[in-house]
Amino acid sequence: MKSIELIKKWMQEHPTSIALIKYLILVIFILGIVQLLRKFLQKNLPDTNTRYKSQKGIEVLGYFFILIFSFTYFTGNIKDFALAVGLLTAGITITLQELILSIAGSIYIFFVKVYKPGDRIEINGIKGDVIDIDSVYTTMMEIGEWVTSDNYSGRIVKLSNAFVFRGPVYNYSKDFPFIWDEFNLPIRYGSDIDLAKKIIIQIASDKLSEYVNDSISKWKTVVDKYYIENAQVEPTLAITMTDNWIEFNLRYIVDYKKRRFTKHLLSELIRKEIEKTNGKVSLASSTIEIIKIPKLNIERQNQKT
Structure with missing residues (x-):
């Protein structure tokens, strides 16, 4: 009984601490409900896209509810919401500037649709496929670095959403999921140039016709x-x-995901067709012609040891 009385006395003497403890318990309860709903959706929604969007929607709603609850809990009146926002913003802008900017970036990404999971982007010098977007970070499967062309490096990169405000965002797949690529072929002087042109254009037209037809309608959009x-x-x-x-x-x-394979395929087919011309068309290579080698007089002197 004495311990209960001490607890009651402490609660009466520290109302602010009690209010804070109640607040934390309620917030933890809300987060628990959010996690339970996310797990329920994860188990019961078979479609990956629907499951991902539903989980993110529950997460955003949970954070939004916590935000509203926090302001109303400490101000005691929903009418004081605007005033509370102003005071809170003034107090934490400097200390939580990066976090605020990241959350603002996530909202901007969602509403403006800068990119979405599945898009291939380059941001802050990092290129990769977007595999997740949360309220603070964008998660990417990195492309490039020590591997050539558009291959995965195997590293998963987490990038602050704040970077959407700090520089350009290159999107390889939004609106127009095609890119232009090119490569050079050195043809030796004396070759049949018209035959070489015919071979290259014919192979490119045949093998790229599907991309051309699909890209025409996309480009119109x-x-x-x-x-x-x-x-x-x-x-x-x-x-x-x-x-x-x-x-x-x-x-x-x-197609932005098939750049490397397409370049390999075109190179192989063109090489084989050039070989069939029996020398009418030849690939060139760098050569060095030595005009004259100067005479060198080398004297060998035997020294007795």
Whole structure:
């Protein structure tokens, strides 16, 4: 009985501490409900996309409810909400600037649709596929670094959502899921240039026809949505005369996830067709011609030890 009386006395003497403890218990209870709902959705929704969006929606609603509850709990009246927001913002802007900016970035990403899970982006010098977006971080599967082309490095990168306000965000898949790629072919002088052009354009047109047809309708959507001119989506070939060879530059459109494979396929097919010409078309390579080797007089002196 004496211990109960001491507890009651302490509660009467420390009303602020009691209020804070009650607040923390209620917040923990709300977070627990959110986690239970997320696990329920995870188990009962078979579709990955629906499950992911539902879980994120529950998480956002939970945070929003905690925010409203916090203000009303400490102010005692919903009418004081605006005043509480102002006071709270003034007090924590400096200390929690990065966190606030990250949360604002997540809201901006969600409503403006800068990118979404599944998109391939480059932000703050990091390129990868977006695999998750929460209220603070964007999680990416990294591409590049020590591996070439568009291969995964295997590292998972967490990037603050605040970076959407600090620099450009390159999106490889939003609105127009195709990119332009190119590579150069050195053709030796004396080759049948018209035959070389025919081989390259024919292979590119045959193998890229699916990408060309799909990209035409997609590009029309981009032109209707943005202030941009129409673009050439069919394969194009440009020829440049150099000191050593005739350089063929093949430019073409390709699915952003198949750039490396498509370049390999085109290179292999073009090489095989050039070999079938029996020397009419030849690939060039860098050569060095030595005009004269100066005479060197080397004297050998034997020293007695």
